[in-house]
Amino acid sequence: MPFDPFDWIDAEARRRADAGLVRTLRPRPAASGLLDLASNDYLGLTRHPDVTAAAAGAARRWGAGATGSRLVTGSTALHAELEEALAEFCGFEAALVLSSGYAANLAALTALTGHGSLIVSDAGNHASIVDGCRLSRAATAVVAHADPEAVRKALRSHEGRALAVTDSVFSVDGDAAPLPGLADACRTEGAALLVDDAHGLGVLGEGGRGALDAAGLAGGEGIVTTLTLSKSLGSQGGAVLGPARVIEHLVNAARTFIFDTGLAPAAAGAALESLRLLRREPERAGRARTVATALYERLTAAGLTAVRPDAAVVSVRAPSADAAVRWAAECRAAGILVGCFRPPSVPDGVSRLRLTARADLTEEQIATAVSVLRRTAPVS
Numbered sequence: 146m147p148f149d150p151f152d153w154i155d156a157e158a159r160r161r162a163d164a165g166l167v168r169t170l171r172p173r174p175a176a177s178g179l180l181d182l183a184s185n186d187y188l189g190l191t192r193h194p195d196v197t198a199a200a201a202g203a204a205r206r207w208g209a210g211a212t213g214s215r216l217v218t219g220s221t222a223l224h225a226e227l228e229e230a231l232a233e234f235c236g237f238e239a240a241l242v243l244s245s246g247y248a249a250n251l252a253a254l255t256a257l258t259g260h261g262s263l264i265v266s267d268a269g270n271h272a273s274i275v276d277g278c279r280l281s282r283a284a285t286a287v288v289a290h291a292d293p294e295a296v297r298k299a300l301r302s303h304e305g306r307a308l309a310v311t312d313s314v315f316s317v318d319g320d321a322a323p324l325p326g327l328a329d330a331c332r333t334e335g336a337a338l339l340v341d342d343a344h345g346l347g348v349l350g351e352g353g354r355g356a357l358d359a360a361g362l363a364g365g366e367g368i369v370t371t372l373t374l375s376k377s378l379g380s381q382g383g384a385v386l387g388p389a390r391v392i393e394h395l396v397n398a399a400r401t402f403i404f405d406t407g408l409a410p411a412a413a414g415a416a417l418e419s420l421r422l423l424r425r426e427p428e429r430a431g432r433a434r435t436v437a438t439a440l441y442e443r444l445t446a447a448g449l450t451a452v453r454p455d456a457a458v459v460s461v462r463a464p465s466a467d468a469a470v471r472w473a474a475e476c477r478a479a480g481i482l483v484g485c486f487r488p489p490s491v492p493d494g495v496s497r498l499r500l501t502a503r504a505d506l507t508e509e510q511i512a513t514a515v516s517v518l519r520r521t522a523p524v525s
């Protein structure tokens with residue numbers, strides 16, 4: 146037998162197949178007749194004509210790519226304008242735009258902590274936060290989900306630099322973090338608070354200004370937030386928002402900012418236009434929340450088990466991973482696209498379907514979605 150350095154991959158693939166956990170890529174058609182309840186396009190902006198026109202215009206003016214890292218040739222006036230607009234809209238002193246929300250979390254966590262510091266991280270935090278903790282070389286205490294007292298206790302056990310980190314809205318179940326309690330624990334223990342508002346921006350707060358605005362904590366001392374431009378803003382990219390001196394520090398210290406090519410101008414232009422739209426049409430945020438509540442109430446009335454949504458994500462329980470996969474496939478066959486979460490994406494072992502309550506869903510589409518989900522539901 147010739148030496149095969151990848152034979153272990155075949156063994157892993159077999160194990161995955163035996164467990165029914167193989168993931169496959171399926172290209173999405175540009176225009177399908179499917180009703181989309183799976184994407185993160187919460188406000189229905191990714192195809193808004195003003196947003197796509199802004200993307201095209203930015204590419205024509207600045208080029209298809211950023212051409213270099215932000216500190217070399219990758220910063221344009223558009224990036225600066227977007228940073229100013231994001232900071233202003235969300236109520237923070239300054240902002241820094243990166244190529245993704247993932248990179249934003251890595252940047253904030255690695256630049257604000259390090260060897261000798263402590264990070265206190267919610268057990269339900271997104272994978273990009275988990276990876277940022279690992280990359281930071283800080284000691285990490287993973288604490289019970291949504292439990293400010295557990296955070297306080299962990300912070301109290303440490304002398305020196307500390308930071309607590311949480312999703313504002315948890316990406317799988319759509320429940321919100323107890324931000325006032327977490328901010329209080331951080332304030333009294335002298336720690337920074339980092340809030341990943343990927344699922345709050347555009348949905349929570351006044352006109353979609355985010356979870357920290359909703360909690361009255363935007364721009365607060367010691368508070369930093371990360372965003373993605375790829376959900377409510379319908380574009381691509383990420384950002385860190387916080388006090389100006391924190392943002393200046395990131396420019397000098399965050400490796401996923403310094404060594405990464407700047408955000409493509411088209412993505413910056415699209416995100417900026419979406420922010421303008423949010424200002425012009427502040428009712429979009431409330432509409433996403435109303436659709437989420439309507440979906441939740443009707444699914445529950447139909448006998449399905451769902452988590453009460455705090456933002457635009459509605460999570461529906463499935464009896465097993467297999468059942469979740471079959472259920473999602475049946476929904477697709479019936480014309481509805483839903484997200485399907487199963488281990489290892491959900492470490493608690495509870496598989497579920499994840500529905501996104503887009504602001505632009507009509508009453509009729511909500512009714513159709515509920516009826517299909519009920520008709521195709523597995524019997525547990």
Ligand code: PMP
Nearest residue numbers: 245246247271316343373375382
């Ligand atoms: N944080 C959370 C909570 C997310 O759900 C996501 C996206 N799935 C990210 C960060 C990463 O953002 P991006 O897709 O822009 O890298």
